[in-house]
Amino acid sequence: MLDGADDVMGVITEQIEARFDMGFAELRSAVAAAPQANREATEIVHWHDKLAESQQLLEKAEDELVAVLETQPDELDDPAMETAHRVNAAVAARDGRAMVVRWLLDPTATGKQDLAAERLARLNRGARSGPAVQTSAPVRAATAPEAAAGRGVRR
Incomplete structure (x- = not known):
């Protein structure tokens, strides 16, 4: 029977392999060869490595x-x-990283729909016919305005 650690790493690794339809070693090699090809895979491999380290x-x-x-x-x-507290801190770090990997794997996770909409909006901004804000400096008068009478400190 597997202990808790093998369960956490094993289950998450299996989920990653199922998500990308390849073994984890193969995925890691693909990400190393072309990290920009699939940003999601690169992030997941990065966080899986951090999880394994923790x-x-x-x-x-x-x-x-x-x-x-x-x-x-x-x-x-x-x-x-102190040693027991280090174990507790290590468990918290490992569990936190496991949560990050699981969040990255879940396309319907809370906040991801908002991120997808934001990314789509950024892509659609490129289709504008003109700038979103005024890009030239405003026209200023040639003379400086006179100081208002009655302002200032009386002496």
């Missing part, structure tokens, strides 16, 4: 915690508690 850090922190717990009496000292 998973490795989590496993290391867990191993350190197990080693500390094996030598501790009933109560944990401050260094043991």
Whole structure:
């Protein structure tokens, strides 16, 4: 049976492979060869690599915690508690990166429809016949306006 770490990485990797209809190693090679060809694939590979990195850090922190717990009496000292907090932080980092990858994989995720509409609007802006705002400087009078009477400080 797989442990939780293998489940997280395995499930996400399978989702990526299904999304792009190729193995992850093949996808990584394609992205390395042409990173601009598919921006979505490039982002997903980038975040998957970050996820794998955080998973490795989590496993290391867990191993350190197990080693500390094996030598501790009933109560944990401050260094043991610090190690436990590092494990918690590593879990949070790993889970956050997993959420990013899952969000990138979901075309109907919250906020993506707005992003798609915004991108489409940016593309459609190129079809304008003229500028959206005035591009020339406004015409100014040749003389400076006179100072208004009664303004200023009395002495």
